[in-house]
Amino acid sequence: MARFVRLVPALLVSALALTACAGVHGTPGGSGVRDPFFPKAGNGGYDVSHYGLRLAYAPDTHHLTGTATLTARATQDLSAFDLDLRGLEVEKVTVGGETARWNRAGQELTVRPHDDIERDETFRVTVRYSGVPETVTDPDGSQEGWLRTSDGVLALGEPVGSMAWFPGNHHPSDKAAYDLTVTVPRGLRAVANGELRSETSTGGRTTFRWHTGEPVASYLAVLAIGRFDIGRSRTGDGLPVYTAVDPAEAEASGPVLARIPEVLRWAKRRFGPYPFSATGAIVDHAPKVGYALETQSRPVFPGAPDLTLLVHELAHQWYGDSVTPESWRDMWLNEGFATYAEWLWQEDHGGESAQETFAALYSGDYFDSEKAAEEIWEFPPAEPPDAARISDPPVYLRGAMVLQKVRQAVGDDRFWRILRGWAERYRHGNADTADFTAYVEKQAPGEDFAGVWEEWLYGAGKPERG
Numbered sequence: 001m002a003r004f005v006r007l008v009p010a011l012l013v014s015a016l017a018l019t020a021c022a023g024v025h026g027t028p029g030g031s032g033v034r035d036p037f038f039p040k041a042g043n044g045g046y047d048v049s050h051y052g053l054r055l056a057y058a059p060d061t062h063h064l065t066g067t068a069t070l071t072a073r074a075t076q077d078l079s080a081f082d083l084d085l086r087g088l089e090v091e092k093v094t095v096g097g098e099t100a101r102w103n104r105a106g107q108e109l110t111v112r113p114h115d116d117i118e119r120d121e122t123f124r125v126t127v128r129y130s131g132v133p134e135t136v137t138d139p140d141g142s143q144e145g146w147l148r149t150s151d152g153v154l155a156l157g158e159p160v161g162s163m164a165w166f167p168g169n170h171h172p173s174d175k176a177a178y179d180l181t182v183t184v185p186r187g188l189r190a191v192a193n194g195e196l197r198s199e200t201s202t203g204g205r206t207t208f209r210w211h212t213g214e215p216v217a218s219y220l221a222v223l224a225i226g227r228f229d230i231g232r233s234r235t236g237d238g239l240p241v242y243t244a245v246d247p248a249e250a251e252a253s254g255p256v257l258a259r260i261p262e263v264l265r266w267a268k269r270r271f272g273p274y275p276f277s278a279t280g281a282i283v284d285h286a287p288k289v290g291y292a293l294e295t296q297s298r299p300v301f302p303g304a305p306d307l308t309l310l311v312h313e314l315a316h317q318w319y320g321d322s323v324t325p326e327s328w329r330d331m332w333l334n335e336g337f338a339t340y341a342e343w344l345w346q347e348d349h350g351g352e353s354a355q356e357t358f359a360a361l362y363s364g365d366y367f368d369s370e371k372a373a374e375e376i377w378e379f380p381p382a383e384p385p386d387a388a389r390i391s392d393p394p395v396y397l398r399g400a401m402v403l404q405k406v407r408q409a410v411g412d413d414r415f416w417r418i419l420r421g422w423a424e425r426y427r428h429g430n431a432d433t434a435d436f437t438a439y440v441e442k443q444a445p446g447e448d449f450a451g452v453w454e455e456w457l458y459g460a461g462k463p464e465r466g
Contacts, residue, residue, distance in 0.1 A: 026079035026116035031108050033171050037328045037387035040107060041160050042171025043082040046072040049122075049176050051218075053166050056183040056205075057190075057225055059152055064088070065130045068166050070176075071122065078117040083109040084160075085167035086145070088131040095125045109167055127167045136161045139388035142291060149286050151246075152188055152226030156293050156300065157219035159328055159390075168218050172324050173430050175215035183207045184225055191224045191244040193296050195278045212297065214276050215428045217324045222295035224282045235261040235279070242280040242298065252304035253283045259307065263314050263345075270344060271315070272420040275322035275427055281310075294338070296321045308342050315341030318423045326432035331390045332381035333436060336399020343400060358404040361397055362466035377462040382433045398456070405452045410444045418443050433457070 029045020052069040070083075086107045093102045095113035102111050109127070117123050133146030133155075144161030147154045155165050163170045182190035186206050194212030201207075228244035235241060241260055245253050260279060268274055276297045289302035292309055294316030301309070319337035343354040352360075360366035364373035375392070381399040384390045407415040422439055437453055455463040 026077035026118075028110075029076065029078055029081035031082045031110070033173060035171060035327050035329075037384075037390065038160055038171075041084065041328075042174060043084065043169050045076050045078050045081050046074050046123075046169070048072045048169050048174055051166070051168060051176055051178045051180075051221075053178070054181045055165075055223075057153065059185065059188070059225070062132045062148070063130065064133050064146075064165065066166060067126065067128050068168070069124060069126045070168060071124050072169075074117045074119050074121050074123065077119050078113075080110055080112045081117075083111065083125070083127065083167040084163040084170040085109045085127075085129070086136065086160075086163045087134040088129045088164075090127060090129050090167075092128040093125065096123055100125070107163055129167065133165045136164055139386070140391060141388075142391075143289070147286065147289060149226055149246075149284055152184075152224070154226075154282075154284050154286050154289065154300065154302075155221075155223040156289070156295070157221055158293055159219055159387075162218040162221055165223070166221075170218045172217040172219060172328070173326055175217050175324060175428070175430070177214070178210075178212045178216055178221060180210045180212075180221075180223070181207060182210075182223065182225070187227070188225055189228045189230070189244065191222075191228060191242075191282055191298070193220070193222055193298055194276075195240065196242065212276075214296075214322075216296050217321075220294065220296040220321055220324075222282065222293075222298065222300055224284055224300065226284065228282075231257070231280075233261075235264060239264070239274060240278045240280075242278060243283070244280075244298075245283040246285040248285040249283045249304045253301075256305055256307055256310055257281055257283070259310065260314070263307075263311055266345065266348065267311075267314060267318070267341070270341075270348075270416070270419060271318045272423050275318060275423070279314075279317070281305075281313075294320055294334075308345070311345045312338045312342055322428055323423055323426040324430050326430045326435075328387070328390055329382075329384065330432045331384065332395045332399035332402070333431065333433065335391070335396040336381060336402060339396045340400040340403045343404075354404055354407070358401055359466060361401060362462075380456075380458050380460060382457045402452065402456045405456050406440055406449070409447055409449060409452060410440075414444060 032040040033042035035041050048070050050071040054067045056065045084107050093100045093111055098114040100111050100113045135143050136145035144156045145164030180192045183205050184190050186201055186204050190208040192210040194210050197211050198209045229250050231243040233241045243257050278297050280298045282300045286302040292301045292313055294313045299313035315338045320334035325333050343357045347353045367373040376394050376397045379385055379394050381394050
């Protein structure tokens, strides 16, 4: 008996050890993806494929109530993972339907599921939250996040403002589909990316349901709440066009927005097939915002745009929205391309050629002041010095000059193939500057691009020759 008694605990210990070995031994996912300028943005250990957001907003109290359901795949065995969420009060978190433990530290919402998650396992996390969303001030002094307007709100996300209104993996390298359901007081409208699937009113409130099936970087998600004049039409090839315009901006915006189909016809010829299932624009009356943004499928303008600005933001649908930068260091792949699209539009519509614009920039004649002429040479477009400079003139203008140098090197026919091919090769994906230079070199074997990359893309100061 004594001997038997001694053996029972040993057998139990062995059984428990085998059970433990058979389970998942996860580790926490990283808090941030080590972006060179926003190291805490995004999170490691998983990849989001879908956001389901259910929101209700009360403009009189500025109170937002939300439930966010994220579908994701684990890229490692996970014992915990982080979501980015700035401000707002978290009320409950579940993973796979089971209540999960969580804690907050700054923008990091750390979730500890009941059971570890295996690598390659698809899981669903739901966060219930509420509060008054914040306005975020960027390193360059501009504002984003939850921006109040006279009759509602404009939610903008570049670079990290989307975490002010929903939890997620807020870095451009993790793109996902979206379903957004928003309830607001009757008389107001809620406008977002993609296609409007339904609009229903009951009890003094209206619910709008929006769907985007193509992958979206979270900084390109948009929500506009307010009083809008709505325009619905289709392009010649059937693409739905949905415009939402603040009544104060309607008269000035009408003629420009009417040219959306024309601009898209031209852009498709230059850049290839339009990458999304809908298009349009949001024009709010928000003069304090101070910038337009290429929010996916429906760019935002804080006032009536001119035609050049419309061309710029629609070109971003290919370059920036469909082909999205791998990190915030690669912003020239957004802004250089969209700026070059402005030059091409002028060239194709009786204005200066892209080469003439390039020459005026190089000589300084493009600018009204010597200071502005010198600013584009302050740093190379592929290497902004810090987060506050990612939207400075070298990223836009000198970035476009890099493309003109490529065009000079390869000739027009091959250059047009490079523009369209780049958009096709990384359609709905991510790319960085090294991907671009490698792509160009592959499309033009035998050409020597060393001078273009060393002097124009990465070189300090003004190159000796234009």
